[in-house]
Amino acid sequence: MKRTNWRGLTSASLLLALSASAALAQDAGAPPATPPGPSAPAPADAKEAPAEEAEPVKKDPEVERLAAEKKKLADEKQALLDEIKEIRETHKAEIERMQAEVKRLSAEAALRSARIKASMAAQSEELERLRA
Secondary structure, eight states, X not given: OOOOOOTTOOHHHHHHHHHHHHHHHHHTTOOOOOOSSOOOOOOHHHHOOOGGGOOOOOOOHHHHHHHHHHHHHHHHHHHHHHHHHHHXXXXXXXXXXXXXXXXXXXXXXXXXXXXHHHHHHHHHHHHHHHHO
């Protein structure tokens, strides 16, 4: 694409050159370029088109098929996301249950250990008493 020398152009010729450059870029497939400086806001009346003048849009069967397929895939995606959430909640509950079981078993082991130590101390004292 030929580069434009912007120096020496008057504002009118600059605007014309920018318009031509934008048209060439659009023909080449690029998005439309906006001219430098503030853009003029569109009038409020231009935003609203009368409903009577709008033509009914003819729907292409291929577009409808693709839209239905997109909807179906979105539903499947949501179902999978719901299933993943349910699995995570199930595993979370199972992990919490296992952690509670580990705590219970640890407390039970500590109690048994304390009982064994007390029993060994009592036997040691009994042995010392018998030796004396």
